Amino acid sequence: MNSVDIALKETLEIGGALGAALVDFTSGMTLGTAGNPHSLDLEIAAAGNTEVIRAKLRTMESLGLQDTIEDILITLGRQYHLIRLLQSHSGRGLFIYLVLDKSRSNLALARHRLRSIEGQLDV
Structure with a gap:
């Protein structure tokens, strides 16, 4: 089992975890996924959240912010979607x-x- 597989397995052990992915936001491609593929299409979610990161980076650049994104939280009615930049x-x-x-x-x-x-x- 490689480092990506181990990290995703550990991520799924977090209480309440439904799915996880390791994603390259320069391309929008996933390097690995874990979770129930029937409850959430992690490939589509990864590509969509790539756009969220890109938009935030453009906004930070427009504002002249010299900082990094640690994580982005999206709160839905029944779920949290957490994006953690490495x-x-x-x-x-x-x-x-x-x-x-x-x-x-x-x-x-x-x-x-x-x-x-x-x-x-x-990685």
């Missing part, structure tokens, strides 16, 4: 996408676990 040198251009069941998850703990998983990921 900050390591080898992870530039990548993000972990995590879908959580809102009623069964702890958002603070999920963010903490994603930081930890990111630190162990070698």
Whole structure:
């Protein structure tokens, strides 16, 4: 099992996790997915969330913000969609996408676990 598979497996162990993907936001392509493919098309979600990141980066550039995106949270009625950009040198251009069941998850703990998983990921 490679580092991506291990990271996605650990991501799915986060309380309330429904699906996860490791995505290259320069291309919108997934490097791996985990979860129930019948409940959520992670390939389509990855491509769509790539556009969210690109839009935020353009906005930051327009505002002259010299900063980085740590994560982006999208709160839906029944789910959290968490986008965690990898900050390591080898992870530039990548993000972990995590879908959580809102009623069964702890958002603070999920963010903490994603930081930890990111630190162990070698891509």
